[in-house]
Amino acid sequence: MKSYVVRRSILDGFTFAFLIASLAVWIINPTDEQALNMRVNVALFAAAFILGTFVSHVLTKLKVTTLGESLFQPPYKKNKEAVAWYKTFSAWQLIVLLVGLMIVSIIKTKFSIYELLNEDGFNGAIRLFKGIGSPNFDILPKAILNIIETIFMAFLATALAIPFAFVLSFVSAKNVMTGKVGFSIYLAMRTLFNIMRSIEALVWAIIFSVWVGIGPFAGMLALMIHSIASLAKQYSEMVETVSEGPIEGVQSCGANKLQTIWYAIVPQVVLPYVSFTVYRWDINVRMATIIGLVGGGGIGTLLVQYQGQAMWPEVGTIIVVIAVVVWAMDQASAYIREALK
Template identity: 55%
Template sequence: MQHHSEKGIAIQSYLIDVFFIWYVLISLDRIIIPALITYIPLHGFIIQVGYLAIAGISSYIVRRFEQSAGMFILSDTHHAMPLFGKHLMWLAFSCSIIAGWIITDISPIDFFSAKGLQSASNIFTALITPELSIFDIALKALIETVYIALTATVIALPPSFILSFLSARTLMKGSTLSFSIYNVIRFITNFSRSIEPLIWAIIFSVWVGIGPFAGMLALMVHTVASLTKQYSEQIEDIDNGPIEAIEATGAHPLQVITYAIIPQIVIPFLSFTIYRWDINVRMATIIGLVGGGGIGTMLMQYQGLAQWHEVGLIIIMIAFVVWIMDYVSARIREALR
């Protein structure tokens, strides 16, 4: 068993070294060097295979001389990092900073230019002098936004609660079938959570049409995935003492869940749910920018027309509601502890 463990660590450390060397080569060839000199990098699948081959051979040589950075990362001991591994890590970090600066096209000159500062001054002046004539329309859109978030959170609760038990490793490791169900649900929820609500809003806007229904569906899908993960992790961290005590009486698994697990997770679940509603209120504003309804859609319309005084009112109203929600959410979660 230990032999297999050592072999697995060796493979993982080798792959880590391959990745870091490949990453440095790609960063230098595709981003940093073309920005410094006139150089056109080669493209194509064969070139990528070549980079991987170079990284693989280099990693093998590095391991032969016991200079592996990957082995240091995976090691439980606190010995010093090999010299080559240290240089490789610093080179990868430096390449990341330089490549990030180049890709994001950072320009302090443009940021502090007279034209840029004048444009910023005009916008901020308009934002602090809001147009109050649209207050009633904006308030209606803001209420719609809050209810989009509330409805998405409420509808997401039952499936999240059920799926959390099926995706808790401690409860689903008893048989091959249950562990397979655990893996499938974990995969689906992880995949759903990896897609931002903004993307889900675009998908549902095409599916059901632009409006609050699309926004609610987008938030609901992401909320189910997020709450399932949080709930299941809380279930995995509970005290096993009450579970073992009730199981010793010959109780049915449903009775174990009812009397040993649920009493330990009610308060954390409520805290997670309230915090998620707080997040959904913020996200409901953003998804409105892509047709998810609410005040975000209204904000996009006025911004597109460059009506900054109206935009200023909307931003102030959004900030006020988010501040209220954040305060109330924090107080409730504090009371639940």
């Protein structure tokens, strides 16, 4: 089957199934027990999906352009006549879909203007802002000591990630890994990086805080794992865009694979590498703060301690310190990256 037909069927199938399922939930109003019965619900949704693809197919056969068809149809099938948008099926399908999504998400997030303007809650927020707005600078030395921990945590995580990411970036670049064996290694590495990156640093921090105990070491390891995957991906994308000329030139001199990488590829990627790495350190400082919240050490841990005791002036001090450091890192990394261009 043509791939655009598959894509159109999946998109249309999902939009129809979503609308059918939302309507069904609204009409039937299932109990919790019914809603948690996964087998039946998945079967029902699958049935709705199949029905949707069928409807999509029939409509396409009737020359009605569905949303999927209008998005994915190949250029030669495109209708040359301009039709006003409100006369097309696909436009209305999109509007109904968006309205449906909006309604369901408002219900799901328990969106409520009342809660936002409720007097109790509002007063609580004012108290909090007042506290934060009048920071208690007595704890400044402690906050600074902790943010230093955070900065070094981020630095070590970045520094330790560089050699791993450097080596892995060539192993996971399509233009280096040629041949059957090479391509399978490339695919395996790419998949591994995607898995590593799709697990948030926060989750890695939870894993490592069980492994090595709560504290900056766990936070550093979490950031390192995440940095390796992110840097290796960015690095390898750089490797894939190098120009072929120098590679051919060095190969024509009888260089082996390692010599070719070192002399033809590395000089072309070293500047972007440095730029990415500085940016990664910057990101890691920000992430390290968040990771501290789940016990990764540094300023985040301090923040969560004060927040737990509702000591808002102290929290205010910490927010100021974090803001200053993040702003400074951001500026510094921007300047360094600009200078490297």
